[in-house]
Amino acid sequence: MRMLINVPETVVADALRGVAAAHPELTVDVDNRVVVRRDAPVADKVGLVSGGGSGHEPLHGGFVGPGMLDAACPGEVFTSPVPDQMVRAAAAVDSGKGVLFIVKNYTGDVLNFTMAAELAEDEGIQVASVLVDDDVAVTDSTFTAGRRGTGATLFVEKIAGALAEEGAPLEKVEAIARRVNESSRSFGVALSACTTPAKGSPTFDLPAGELELGIGIHGEPGRERRAMMTSREIADFAVDAVLEDLRPDAPVLALVNGMGATPLLELYGFNAEVQRVLGERGVSVARTLVGNYVTSLDMAGCSVTLCQVDEELLRLWDAPVATPGLRWGR
Amino acid sequence: MRMLINVPETVVADALRGVAAAHPELTVDVDNRVVVRRDAPVADKVGLVSGGGSGHEPLHGGFVGPGMLDAACPGEVFTSPVPDQMVRAAAAVDSGKGVLFIVKNYTGDVLNFTMAAELAEDEGIQVASVLVDDDVAVTDSTFTAGRRGTGATLFVEKIAGALAEEGAPLEKVEAIARRVNESSRSFGVALSACTTPAKGSPTFDLPAGELELGIGIHGEPGRERRAMMTSREIADFAVDAVLEDLRPDAPVLALVNGMGATPLLELYGFNAEVQRVLGERGVSVARTLVGNYVTSLDMAGCSVTLCQVDEELLRLWDAPVATPGLRWGR
Numbered sequence: 001m002r003m004l005i006n007v008p009e010t011v012v013a014d015a016l017r018g019v020a021a022a023h024p025e026l027t028v029d030v031d032n033r034v035v036v037r038r039d040a041p042v043a044d045k046v047g048l049v050s051g052g053g054s055g056h057e058p059l060h061g062g063f064v065g066p067g068m069l070d071a072a073c074p075g076e077v078f079t080s081p082v083p084d085q086m087v088r089a090a091a092a093v094d095s096g097k098g099v100l101f102i103v104k105n106y107t108g109d110v111l112n113f114t115m116a117a118e119l120a121e122d123e124g125i126q127v128a129s130v131l132v133d134d135d136v137a138v139t140d141s142t143f144t145a146g147r148r149g150t151g152a153t154l155f156v157e158k159i160a161g162a163l164a165e166e167g168a169p170l171e172k173v174e175a176i177a178r179r180v181n182e183s184s185r186s187f188g189v190a191l192s193a194c195t196t197p198a199k200g201s202p203t204f205d206l207p208a209g210e211l212e213l214g215i216g217i218h219g220e221p222g223r224e225r226r227a228m229m230t231s232r233e234i235a236d237f238a239v240d241a242v243l244e245d246l247r248p249d250a251p252v253l254a255l256v257n258g259m260g261a262t263p264l265l266e267l268y269g270f271n272a273e274v275q276r277v278l279g280e281r282g283v284s285v286a287r288t289l290v291g292n293y294v295t296s297l298d299m300a301g302c303s304v305t306l307c308q309v310d311e312e313l314l315r316l317w318d319a320p321v322a323t324p325g326l327r328w329g330r
Numbered sequence: 331m332r333m334l335i336n337v338p339e340t341v342v343a344d345a346l347r348g349v350a351a352a353h354p355e356l357t358v359d360v361d362n363r364v365v366v367r368r369d370a371p372v373a374d375k376v377g378l379v380s381g382g383g384s385g386h387e388p389l390h391g392g393f394v395g396p397g398m399l400d401a402a403c404p405g406e407v408f409t410s411p412v413p414d415q416m417v418r419a420a421a422a423v424d425s426g427k428g429v430l431f432i433v434k435n436y437t438g439d440v441l442n443f444t445m446a447a448e449l450a451e452d453e454g455i456q457v458a459s460v461l462v463d464d465d466v467a468v469t470d471s472t473f474t475a476g477r478r479g480t481g482a483t484l485f486v487e488k489i490a491g492a493l494a495e496e497g498a499p500l501e502k503v504e505a506i507a508r509r510v511n512e513s514s515r516s517f518g519v520a521l522s523a524c525t526t527p528a529k530g531s532p533t534f535d536l537p538a539g540e541l542e543l544g545i546g547i548h549g550e551p552g553r554e555r556r557a558m559m560t561s562r563e564i565a566d567f568a569v570d571a572v573l574e575d576l577r578p579d580a581p582v583l584a585l586v587n588g589m590g591a592t593p594l595l596e597l598y599g600f601n602a603e604v605q606r607v608l609g610e611r612g613v614s615v616a617r618t619l620v621g622n623y624v625t626s627l628d629m630a631g632c633s634v635t636l637c638q639v640d641e642e643l644l645r646l647w648d649a650p651v652a653t654p655g656l657r658w659g660r
Contacts, residue, residue, distance in 0.1 A: 002522050003596060007560075018602035054595055191332040272348035273336075
């Protein structure tokens with residue numbers, strides 16, 4: 001086991017202590033596993049809360065800060081957080097203007113966020129929820145009824161976060177989050193399996209010289225296995241899978257995402273191929289983000305997420321953001 | 331070979347095309363392998379140029395932009411760039427106020443940057459050079475006479491970049507770069523070897539269940555191999571190795587760096603242990619940066635770099651920076 005850990009049981013708590021030490025701009029409740037922007041609740045602002053299993057960092061804790069999430073609830077590795085975390089997060093960020101839950105479509109997350117929404121409403125917090133289900137690879141998979149939520153989560157959190165930061169009411173923040181999800185599609189590819197601390201060995205068996213097309217971010221099976229392909233061939237396959245479902249008639253945001261262990265050098269090379277295919281298919285790219293954003297521990301591989309944008313979505317994408325994992329601005 | 335590439339021969343060129351597509355704020359000369367901030371040369375500003383073998387991304391190309399480097403010259407993977415690249419970079423960024431070469435201490439880089447400085451001077455460009463040699467693990471190693479240059483390069487580029495952005499003259503920018511290097515020390519640990527595209531197999535043999543203490547960023551041998559250690563034990567060893575040499579009597583900047591394939595979840599957990607040791611040793615930490623900044627392709631592992639700071643260095647560290655790999659500001 002080649003892991004930089006103490007024992008599997010404390011991996012998430014250890015990481016949260018490390019986040020607290022590195023990021024004084026965040027309030028980290030290590031015991032209750034909630035990460036909150038320090039100035040929460042922000043007056044007259046809808047609070048954005050997300051969360052999910054750990055192992056996908058910087059998602060979600062690394063996206064807490066001005067212009068994006070108000071709070072994140074990390075579960076155990078690849079395991080949904082519990083409703084208590086979500087209710088605490090909602091209470092910590094609610095200014096009285098309501099809270100939006102951003103939920104990736106996995107059975108455990110959906111159940112727990114649904115229960116948390118009811119509990120929070122009981123406490124007088126107005127809650128809306130948006131489900132992210134952008135992964136076109138498969139319908140119904142391990143952990144999922146319907147499509148899985150992957151890279152589009154970053155687009156939803158960033159764009160809805162920007163609108164919330166402007167003071168928009170809950171129904172508008174919810175509506176734009178829904179619109180971003182509906183405008184986004186993803187497809188992922190694994191070049192290696194990932195290893196969870198608890199298991200200590202690869203979560204699935206991927207022989208050397210093969211790759212898995214349509215992989216999930218927990219190593220859930222994809223569409224098919226093939227002999228190793230070139231970056232060019234992978235880009236063709238992944239982008240076409242996305243475009244077949246999205247059929248954009250306006251410019252897109254492109255997220256060329258690493259699964260964790262693929263070097264940035266390779267990811268940028270892959271981006272060149274993604275841009276080539278998009279050009280060949282007549283798709284105009286408004287903005288491109290390349291890096292490890294929605295990861296799967298130490299998995300080698302990549303995913304492509306496209307989000308069709310109009311002027312409003314593009315303006316909100318470009319708005320300032322200041323989080324550990326995503327940061328730009330004036 | 332689990333790589334996201336076309337063929338080994340085009341890895342660097344492919345990556346540069348991908349950088350160009352993702353970052354319109356940079357000018358990328360793919361043929362001549364020079365990455366330059368688009369607004370270069372910036373009037374009345376010293377130009378900062380660095381470079382080195384590829385495979386350490388985001389170092390150096392990802393650190394080009396306002397507040398940091400003006401240009402970077404990427405070589406082949408783990409291979410020095412050539413003088414022609416450096417001269418082109420110097421010419422592209424020289425406003426007449428001179429250029430600072432920031433050189434990691436590897437034999438090839440030192441030779442080529444020295445030659446480039448002479449050639450640039452012949453073209454009427456005033457050049458100063460600073461050598462980064464912060465790695466306390468070993469003296470004289472593969473590729474190196476003296477200590478290797480590793481994580482401190484980020485501190486040198488950021489702090490000298492901030493001073494240059496303020497309009498300081500070349501001798502002051504050079505002096506502060508030298509001071510940052512002299513105030514910094516690093517120590518790295520490998521949990522796995524890395525694989526270069528050209529070789530296609532691990533650059534060295536590290537049996538499962540062992541780690542290498544004092545590894546170099548090209549997989550050069552370190553101090554010793556041991557049976558796998560916990561995060562806590564690794565932090566004790568690495569931080570003590572740095573402190574033994576640095577002996578800080580003022581606050582430090584801490585870079586808790588991933589070698590590439592170690593998940594952010596583990597790196598943050600490791601950071602918690604690094605902060606614990608520093609606290610136990612009575613060292614005050616002014617700022618902490620956690621992430622994959624000075625990498626070694628797909629190597630699993632980490633390094634710790636500390637830089638002792640005074641008020642001026644801390645102010646320059648905090649100054650705005652806007653590059654693909656490091657970004658904060660007002």
